[in-house]
Amino acid sequence: MICISPAHAGRPQFGDGTGDESTYEAITGEKTDDERSAWDSFYKLNANIFGKEAVSFLKDHLHEVKKGRAFVPAMGEGRNAIYLAKNGFTVDGCDLSDIAVSRALDEAKTQRVTIKGITADLTQYTYPENYYDLVMVSLFYMPELMPRFKKTLKKGGYILFYEKLDTGKPLTSVTPDDFFVKSNDLKSALKGFKIKVFKEYKDHGIDVLGVLAQKL
Numbered sequence: 001m002i003c004i005s006p007a008h009a010g011r012p013q014f015g016d017g018t019g020d021e022s023t024y025e026a027i028t029g030e031k032t033d034d035e036r037s038a039w040d041s042f043y044k045l046n047a048n049i050f051g052k053e054a055v056s057f058l059k060d061h062l063h064e065v066k067k068g069r070a071f072v073p074a075m076g077e078g079r080n081a082i083y084l085a086k087n088g089f090t091v092d093g094c095d096l097s098d099i100a101v102s103r104a105l106d107e108a109k110t111q112r113v114t115i116k117g118i119t120a121d122l123t124q125y126t127y128p129e130n131y132y133d134l135v136m137v138s139l140f141y142m143p144e145l146m147p148r149f150k151k152t153l154k155k156g157g158y159i160l161f162y163e164k165l166d167t168g169k170p171l172t173s174v175t176p177d178d179f180f181v182k183s184n185d186l187k188s189a190l191k192g193f194k195i196k197v198f199k200e201y202k203d204h205g206i207d208v209l210g211v212l213a214q215k216l
């Protein structure tokens, strides 16, 4: 396994070298090579499949969160990370797919904001502790990562989820690994946090769940 921590990573330059462009780090693990190539192939075939707009729940509730450092795990092509940067956050975005991270950085540059892009498997990544004011998760859920997301947040920091809801109806996967969440899963995973908003709703005809919770 090659693992380059945030402090040691090489940073190939993107953009014109003026220093205001987005930055990039690579952290790779062997376990997820198949998953990575599945997501890379998916992104090669599909550009902007999730759109360029940030998810509705983030737009509706960001005003409740104090500005600061944000971590966007599994950021895909960066729509939410870019929205956060535009709204004054210092953003670290991570994804397993190098193609997704490169596109996120390119789009950030097009939209004239800076985000840091990290290519990493979130199950292998070394998270800084008590560091972020916000962790923003969209269409990605791995229960085993919850303790790490919680630890990387500062006391008083927020975690925000926007997830496809598993309502018990048959589910159709459109991506290599679709993530569906049952409302009770998130409620119990967020034990010890103060739930500020917990909203099940239909977004473009899809059952979704939005959660905003604060670390006590």
Ligand SMILES: C[S@@+](CC[C@H](N)C(=O)[O-])C[C@H]1O[C@@H](n2cnc3c(N)ncnc32)[C@H](O)[C@@H]1O
Residues within 6 Å of the ligand: 032, 035, 039, 050, 073, 074, 075, 076, 077, 078, 079, 080, 094, 095, 096, 097, 100, 120, 121, 122, 123, 137, 138, 139, 140, 175, 177
């Ligand atoms: C459904 S997409 C969601 C993308 C983005 N959050 C959004 O809403 O536009 C799921 C993302 O999870 C990433 N992913 C899957 N497993 C991962 C892992 N172990 N570590 C980091 N990223 C992962 C994929 O590469 C993909 O970009």
